[in-house]
Amino acid sequence: MSRKIRYGMVGGGRGAFIGGVHRIAAAIDQQIELVCGAFSSDPERSKASGADLYLPASRCYGTFQEMIKAEAKLPEGERMDFVSIVTPNHMHFPPAKMALENGFHVLSDKPATLNLAEAKKLADIVKKTGQLYGLTHNYTGYPLVKEARELIAAGKLGKIRKVVVEYPQGWLATRIEASGQKQAAWRTDPKRSGAAGCIGDIGTHAENLAEYITGLKIEELAADLTSFVKGRKLDDDGNVLLRFKGGAKGVLHSSQISVGEENNLNIRVYGEIGGLEWHQRDPNTMFLKWADQPQQIYRTGLGYLSAAAKGATRTPPAHPEGYLEAFANVYKNFARRIRAVQAGTKLAKNDAALDYPKIEDGVRGMAFIEAVVKSSKKNAAWTKLDV
Numbered sequence: 001m002s003r004k005i006r007y008g009m010v011g012g013g014r015g016a017f018i019g020g021v022h023r024i025a026a027a028i029d030q031q032i033e034l035v036c037g038a039f040s041s042d043p044e045r046s047k048a049s050g051a052d053l054y055l056p057a058s059r060c061y062g063t064f065q066e067m068i069k070a071e072a073k074l075p076e077g078e079r080m081d082f083v084s085i086v087t088p089n090h091m092h093f094p095p096a097k098m099a100l101e102n103g104f105h106v107l108s109d110k111p112a113t114l115n116l117a118e119a120k121k122l123a124d125i126v127k128k129t130g131q132l133y134g135l136t137h138n139y140t141g142y143p144l145v146k147e148a149r150e151l152i153a154a155g156k157l158g159k160i161r162k163v164v165v166e167y168p169q170g171w172l173a174t175r176i177e178a179s180g181q182k183q184a185a186w187r188t189d190p191k192r193s194g195a196a197g198c199i200g201d202i203g204t205h206a207e208n209l210a211e212y213i214t215g216l217k218i219e220e221l222a223a224d225l226t227s228f229v230k231g232r233k234l235d236d237d238g239n240v241l242l243r244f245k246g247g248a249k250g251v252l253h254s255s256q257i258s259v260g261e262e263n264n265l266n267i268r269v270y271g272e273i274g275g276l277e278w279h280q281r282d283p284n285t286m287f288l289k290w291a292d293q294p295q296q297i298y299r300t301g302l303g304y305l306s307a308a309a310k311g312a313t314r315t316p317p318a319h320p321e322g323y324l325e326a327f328a329n330v331y332k333n334f335a336r337r338i339r340a341v342q343a344g345t346k347l348a349k350n351d352a353a354l355d356y357p358k359i360e361d362g363v364r365g366m367a368f369i370e371a372v373v374k375s376s377k378k379n380a381a382w383t384k385l386d387v
Contacts, residue, residue, distance in 0.1 A: 008037050068098050069102070072103060135359070156271075157269065160214050168253070222382050236257045
């Protein structure tokens with residue numbers, strides 16, 4: 001197929017943050033192009049947002065329903081190939097369902113849906129339709145995150161015993177949602193965010209990162225959620241003990257009231273013979289630790305890294321590579337998978353085109369949120385994930 005992969009966007013119009021991030025990420029490798037969109041729940045705002053992006057007026061739709069129906073009627077050589085969903089959580093499921101059922105692949109912002117019941121229903125739809133579904137847990141796209149995963153899978157650290165993953169922020173230390181701050185408003189609203197606030201917004205990133213790097217699955221947890229800011233309806237701080245299948249134990253904390261913190265996502269993993277540490281604030285550096293030899297420092301872009309890490313790297317050593325490039329790696333692999341499907345090509349199990357978060361990860365994320373909320377309501381009782 002000698003053309004770019006085409007996509008339509010739902011959400012991400014004027015005033016939105018994440019829509020622009022997705023569009024930049026999709027464009028980095030020049031393999032994907034935006035051809036249409038329904039960018040807002042307000043039809044006029046949606047069309048104006050499309051005009052801002054210089055899309056033809058005929059491809060700027062008032063609603064996602066209108067977009068999907070109209071695109072499905074276009075010739076195969078013109079219509080979009082997939083839908084990118086960048087709305088608040090409560091609007092993830094409806095366009096995903098409709099797109100899949102009308103023959104379009106879906107790449108959605110996380111979490112997958114508003115609740116676990118929707119996520120399980122969506123998994124059934126993905127299976128029934130045979131369409132591709134991806135989830136933008138973008139931190140899995142960093143080269144050294146992939147290197148960490150490769151090292152652990154190869155047994156370099158020995159059997160994993162302990163995982164510590166943290167995602168503190170400080171931007172919700174005061175009740176800024178009351179001032180009309182758009183990003184805060186929907187994230188603290190149960191009707192749009194779901195049963196959890198901080199845990200759903202960034203705690204799921206920590207959960208996904210821990211499972212992606214270690215290859216282990218969380219079986220049960222004990223959680224303590226708090227809404228520190230008076231008048232806030234959802235949690236702004238969460239502390240979770242984890243038990244993984246196979247015996248490893250873990251600690252996860254996410255917070256949006258940790259004053260002075262920006263996006264300090266980090267992870268430490270300890271096995272029987274070694275450990276590793278990675279921080280998103282310095283994503284091009286990873287530390288390996290040993291009991292009987294000096295600490296090692298791994299850096300992005302160098303020749304000793306695995307093929308997985310090299311394949312996710314775009315710049316020579318020491319040139320900063322980060323958030324947008326990691327996001328782009330999810331889009332790149334998803335687009336490659338679409339090309340393979342369209343060409344009828346069967347991919348090897350280790351093909352990089354298969355390395356992106358899928359509906360299974362989305363279901364696990366929603367099961368994690370539900371278990372955390374249940375556990376916290378029962379005074380941190382141990383609670384199994386319903387997957």
